Amino acid sequence: MRRKIVKKPGKHFSISDQHKIIQEMISSGCTKRAIWKKYTGQDEEKGQLLRWMNKLGYYPYRPKKKATLGEANLPMTKRIKFKPLNKYKD
Secondary structure (H helix, E strand, O other): OOOOOOOOOOOOOOHHHHHHHHHHHHHHOOOHHHHHHHHHOOOOOOOHHHHHHHHHOOOOOOOOOOOOOOOOOOOOOOOOOOOOOOOOOO
């Protein structure tokens, strides 16, 4: 019995198309999910865009993240050291 392999549409892009998609994602600031849905119609991209970025030399692109504790300029408090209680004094 022969099995028929069905390729899902929209998963195979030429190198120039991959460049175009990645450049649009970087310049527009859209999420990977939104770009993938626009070009393929699928909800999940499962890391394909990051693989393309790595393969084509775009990686180390990092999207902007929320501020971390160090970037938020919050005052740091001194750590309080607690001594264990000695319940049984001799």
